[in-house]
Amino acid sequence: MTVNTEVLKPPPTEVGVLGWLKKNLFGTWYDTLLTIASVVFITVTLRGVLVWALRSAEWGVVRTNIKVFMVGRYPYDEIWRVWASVGMFVVMTAVTLIVWRREIPRIRRAVTIAWIAILVLTIILLKGFGDVPLIPSVPISIWSGLLLTLALGVVGIVASFPIGIVLALGRRSSLPVVKVFCTMYIEVIRGVPLISVLFMSMLMIPLFLPPSLRLDNVLRAMVGMTLFSAAYVAENVRGGLQAIPQGQYEAGRAVGLNEAFVMVLIVLPQALRAMIPAIVGQFISLYKDTSLVVIVGLLDLLGIAKAVTGQQQWIGLQKEVYAFAGIIYFVTCYAMSYASRRLEKQLGVGER
Amino acid sequence: MSQMAISRRRVMGTLRDERFLRAMGQVAFAVTVVLVAFWCLGNYQARGLTFSFAFLQEEASFDLAEGIAFSPVDPYWRAFVVGILNTIKVAVLGIIMATALGLVAGVARLSTNWLISNIASVYIEIIRNTPVLVQLFFIYFAVILKLPELRDRIVLPGPMFLSNRGINLVWPRPTEAFGAWLPLWVLAMAAGIAIYAWRVRLERRTRRPVSRLPWTILALAIPLIGWFVVPGNPLYADMPAVEGLKVVGGTSMSPEFAAILFGLVIYTGAFIAEVVRAGIMAVPKGQSEAARAQGFTEMQILQLVILPQAIRIIIPPLISQYLNLTKNSSLAIGIGFLDLYAVSNTMLNQSGRIVEVFLMIMAAYLSMSLTISALMNVVNRRLALVER
Numbered sequence: 251m252t253v254n255t256e257v258l259k260p261p262p263t264e265v266g267v268l269g270w271l272k273k274n275l276f277g278t279w280y281d282t283l284l285t286i287a288s289v290v291f292i293t294v295t296l297r298g299v300l301v302w303a304l305r306s307a308e309w310g311v312v313r314t315n316i317k318v319f320m321v322g323r324y325p326y327d328e329i330w331r332v333w334a335s336v337g338m339f340v341v342m343t344a345v346t347l348i349v350w351r352r353e354i355p356r357i358r359r360a361v362t363i364a365w366i367a368i369l370v371l372t373i374i375l376l377k378g379f380g381d382v383p384l385i386p387s388v389p390i391s392i393w394s395g396l397l398l399t400l401a402l403g404v405v406g407i408v409a410s411f412p413i414g415i416v417l418a419l420g421r422r423s424s425l426p427v428v429k430v431f432c433t434m435y436i437e438v439i440r441g442v443p444l445i446s447v448l449f450m451s452m453l454m455i456p457l458f459l460p461p462s463l464r465l466d467n468v469l470r471a472m473v474g475m476t477l478f479s480a481a482y483v484a485e486n487v488r489g490g491l492q493a494i495p496q497g498q499y500e501a502g503r504a505v506g507l508n509e510a511f512v513m514v515l516i517v518l519p520q521a522l523r524a525m526i527p528a529i530v531g532q533f534i535s536l537y538k539d540t541s542l543v544v545i546v547g548l549l550d551l552l553g554i555a556k557a558v559t560g561q562q563q564w565i566g567l568q569k570e571v572y573a574f575a576g577i578i579y580f581v582t583c584y585a586m587s588y589a590s591r592r593l594e595k596q597l598g599v600g601e602r
Numbered sequence: 603m604s605q606m607a608i609s610r611r612r613v614m615g616t617l618r619d620e621r622f623l624r625a626m627g628q629v630a631f632a633v634t635v636v637l638v639a640f641w642c643l644g645n646y647q648a649r650g651l652t653f654s655f656a657f658l659q660e661e662a663s664f665d666l667a668e669g670i671a672f673s674p675v676d677p678y679w680r681a682f683v684v685g686i687l688n689t690i691k692v693a694v695l696g697i698i699m700a701t702a703l704g705l706v707a708g709v710a711r712l713s714t715n716w717l718i719s720n721i722a723s724v725y726i727e728i729i730r731n732t733p734v735l736v737q738l739f740f741i742y743f744a745v746i747l748k749l750p751e752l753r754d755r756i757v758l759p760g761p762m763f764l765s766n767r768g769i770n771l772v773w774p775r776p777t778e779a780f781g782a783w784l785p786l787w788v789l790a791m792a793a794g795i796a797i798y799a800w801r802v803r804l805e806r807r808t809r810r811p812v813s814r815l816p817w818t819i820l821a822l823a824i825p826l827i828g829w830f831v832v833p834g835n836p837l838y839a840d841m842p843a844v845e846g847l848k849v850v851g852g853t854s855m856s857p858e859f860a861a862i863l864f865g866l867v868i869y870t871g872a873f874i875a876e877v878v879r880a881g882i883m884a885v886p887k888g889q890s891e892a893a894r895a896q897g898f899t900e901m902q903i904l905q906l907v908i909l910p911q912a913i914r915i916i917i918p919p920l921i922s923q924y925l926n927l928t929k930n931s932s933l934a935i936g937i938g939f940l941d942l943y944a945v946s947n948t949m950l951n952q953s954g955r956i957v958e959v960f961l962m963i964m965a966a967y968l969s970m971s972l973t974i975s976a977l978m979n980v981v982n983r984r985l986a987l988v989e990r
Contacts, residue, residue, distance in 0.1 A: 274716035281715050288717035427628040431635065438964070441971040443929035445943060446963050453956050457649060458642035538733040545735075545936050552736055559743065569744040576732045576740065583731035 302569075311564045312574045318558065319574070322394025322549055328378075331385065332397065335372045342368055369408070376401075391466040394549035396578065398468065402550065403537035406475035407483075410536075411529075413476065414483025419513070421488060432484075439481035444539055445546075448474040452546045471543045479536050486532055490525030491517065530590035534583050541579075551575055646957075657953045658682075664948055668856060668940040678949055685945030686966055692862055692941060693928040693970070699867040700927060701920075704874025711879050722875065729872035735933055737869055742861035742937040752844065763842055763849065769860050770842035773853035777838055794821040858939035862931065870927045877923060881916035882908065914985055921978040925971050932967075942966055 263272055275285045312319070321332055342365065349357050376393075378385035393401055420432030439447060451474030456465070465473070494517050502512035544553040555575040559568045616622050646653075658679040666672040666681060669688045710722035729737070747766050750756065755765040763770040801814035842852030855863070885908050893907045894900075932943035943963060950959040 274714065277714065284713075284715050284718050288715070288721055292717070292721065425624055425628050425631075427632050431631070438968065441925075441968040442964050443932040443943070443967060445932045445935070446960070446967065449947075449963075450960060453950075454960055457651060457956065458645050460645050461649070534731075541733040541735045542933070545933070552733070552739065556739065569740075569748070572736060572740040572744050576736045579732045579736060580728065584727070587731065 307570050307573075308567055309570060311558065311567045311570050315554075315558050315564075318395060319551065319554055319578075320395050321397045322554055323392045324388060324394070324397060328386070328388060331375050331378075331388075335375055338368050338372065369404070389466070390468045393468060395554045396551045398543075398548065399537070399540050399550040399552075401468075402472060402475055402540040402543065403533070405472045406479050406536050406540070407529075407533045409472070409476040410479035410483050413480035415487050415518070417480060417484035418487035418491060421484065422491060436481045436484050439478060440485070444475075444478050445542055447478040448542060448546050450474065451477065467548060471546065471548055475536065475540065475543075478539075479532070482532055483529065486525050486528040487521065489528060490521035493524045494520050527590060527594050530586065530593070534586050534590075537586070538579065538583060551578060651957075653957060654955075655958055657955050657958070660953070662949070662952065664952055666940050666945065668859065678953065681945050681949060682942075682962060682966075685940060685942040688940055688945075689928075689931050689934075689942040689966075689970070692859070692866065692931045692934070692939075696863055696866045696870065696927050696931070697924050699863070700870040700874055700923075703867055703871030704923075705878055707871060707875035708878025708882070711875060712882060726872045726875050729869055730876070734865065734869045734930055735936055738861060738865040738933055738937055741865045741868075742857065746857045746861050752847065752849070755844070761841060763844075766857065767849075768857045769855040770849045770852050771854070772842065773840045774837040775840045780837065790822055790824065794818045797821050856939075858934070858937055861937050862934045862939045862941070866927055866930055869930070870923055873923050873926070874920065877916055877919045878912075880919075881912040884915045885911045910985075914982075917978065917982045917985065921975055921982075924974050924978065928970055928974060929967065 260269075262268060276282045317326070317329075321329065324332065346361050346365075349361050375385060376388065376397075377390060378387045390401075417432050417436060420428045421436060423429050423432070448471060451470050452467070455470070455473070459465075498516055498520070499512055502516045503509075507515065540550055541552040543550050544556060547553075549557060552575055555571045558564055559571050564571070659677050661675055662678045662681045663674045664681070665674050666684050669684045669691075672680060672684050707722045707725060710718050711726065713719045713722070746768075749764050749766045752763075752765045752767050755763045757763060760772050762772070795818075798814055798818045801812050801817060805812040805814070840851050840853075842849050842854070844850075889907050889911065890903050893903045898906065931941055934941040935944040935947060938944070946959050946963050950956050953959070
């Protein structure tokens with residue numbers, strides 16, 4: 251008698267397309283109900299959106315004003331400077347990605363320095379100087395559109411980073427006076443809305459400065475964003491510092507470093523690596539929050555959008571304009587959060 | 603050793619003493635802060651500005667269209683109260699609705715149904731990756747203000763009217779019989795809570811699952827049945843109806859209120875969904891497998907094993923979402939809803955008292971934030987204690 255050793259194939263309803271459908275869509279009777287409801291919902295929504303976007307929406311308002319959305323009142327003769335900055339960033343990003351793949355430590359450091367150099371260079375290029383022939387001055391007060399949104403975001407996070415580190419160290423300090431001051435600052439700022447901090451920097455701070463010291467609108471908004479963001483960065487840094495085991499401090503002290511060196515050489519570098527995801531998250535939320543400057547009267551991307559809907563010839567096109575602004579924000583934010591997830595993996599946060 | 607050298611050693615010793623350095627460091631810090639503060643105050647006074655809250659008693663001479671009754675002859679402080687109440691209204695309703703939406707979306711995101719989980723994740727990703735102010739502008743300018751005129755209103759079952767004048771809903775209103783019914787109803791509520799507590803204690807004592815909900819519902823249902831059986835209903839449904847150019851009856855939401863409420867609910871709901879998802883996923887799989895192995899039903903597993911553990915992880919980030927919602931309600935000024943911040947803005951434009959009004963805004967938001975975290979911390983502590 252022969253034994254049938256042939257392995258039975260799984261029934262066709264459990265594998266392949268059918269199996270997938272059964273497992274993911276029609277597992278039980280209520281699953282089936284949910285699936286049908288979802289299909290109806292998706293069809294109706296998608297159809298509505300597509301019919302609107304392809305047929306009834308008047309995208310002319312976006313096409314005509316695309317320059318205004320991007321750079322606002324930046325003089326059009328000088329737009330090459332914006333393009334040059336964008337080009338530098340694209341090249342730099344590509345170089346960074348390649349270097350990161352190859353894992354060459356010395357070049358990595360060079361890349362970091364190059365990034366800082368490029369930031370400075372961009373600011374010089376975009377702002378210009380009064381008497382330099384090729385790059386005449388473009389005052390920050392007329393920056394607007396997406397350019398202003400990006401500038402507010404980048405300046406906000408770059409400037410708030412050192413302040414945040416100092417505040418976090420202050421909050422963990424053993425000196426009671428310093429500790430109380432830093433804790434109060436952080437908690438008060440975190441307890442009030444951003445708009446009230448912006449309002450403070452726009453209206454109130456000028457009252458407490460000598461009349462000779464006049465900051466322009468955009469700069470004041472940047473100060474407000476920075477003061478606000480610093481409190482949140484401080485909490486992220488504190489989280490990072492707490493993740494460093496006590497043994498690291500003790501070992502540092504044991505090899506004869508003083509407290510400051512232990513902090514700068516041993517603890518902070520590890521803490522900063524641990525908090526990269528949190529900092530990127532903070533940057534994304536700061537970038538989204540820059541849209542609040544429209545309430546204090548600046549023309550960032552959203553401010554331009556609002557101004558465009560108010561023009562006589564584009565009246566009644568709010569849907570198109572705000573949808574466009576929303577798409578730009580979405581694409582940039584989504585790209586950033588995608589990049590941060592990749593970065594997290596590369597750095598092996600939480601694995602080492 | 604000479605006297606000089608000893609005293610010099612003592613001075614140097616003191617200078618190098620860590621305790622001395624720390625004290626001096628703090629004094630230097632405090633002095634710097636005070637000096638900067640005085641410099642700022644000096645600049646403030648040099649502008650001829652004063653600091654006084656006396657203006658709060660003065661006549662506001664502006665009108666507020668939203669919230670409790672307010673007329674231009676009322677004082678400033680009353681305007682501020684109107685603003686606070688409007689903010690609280692948005693915050694409380696928003697928190698309740700956003701929690702419901704977030705729970706549904708978070709659970710849907712974890713659903714084994716591929717379509718449901720993807721619909722939820724598209725919602726979450728779109729909302730989380732765009733600024734809340736863009737969403738508010740879209741909802742207000744591009745959706746609510748684009749609704750048809752009142753005479754071409756959209757009528758939803760209820761009836762519920764949608765028009766560019768806002769939303770009108772049916773609303774329960776008390777009749778004369780309400781006074782007699784209220785104590786009965788309160789009594790039933792108390793009985794329901796007592797029965798629930800008793801069942802929970804019984805379950806804990808006997809260490810055996812005890813059905814709680816049916817008994818509780820029964821206690822609540824008896825007076826509710828009587829409510830409709832006995833003649834003279836304590837409540838009646840006040841239906842909205844159009845008379846000429848306006849709506850009478852029912853309750854209404856202004857377009858601004860509807861926009862800020864729905865905008866914040868949709869925005870915060872997406873964040874709460876992520877909080878809920880993370881909380882549920884943080885409960886180890888072994889927990890539900892062990893419970894299943896012991897013969898618990900799926901419902902019991904969810905109720906007795908997963909949720910009690912997940913909720914402890916969920917509550918702290920949930921608190922910060924509630925705080926965010928409350929703080930974000932200040933964006934109402936962007937669409938003209940008269941919340942605390944918008945009213946304060948009018949107040950300071952009218953009175954010129956920038957610093958005073960600013961301090962009031964800060965104080966109001968800080969106390970709201972502190973109240974919410976205090977309340978939620980109580981909840982958190984209770985949950986942590988009860989379950990252990």
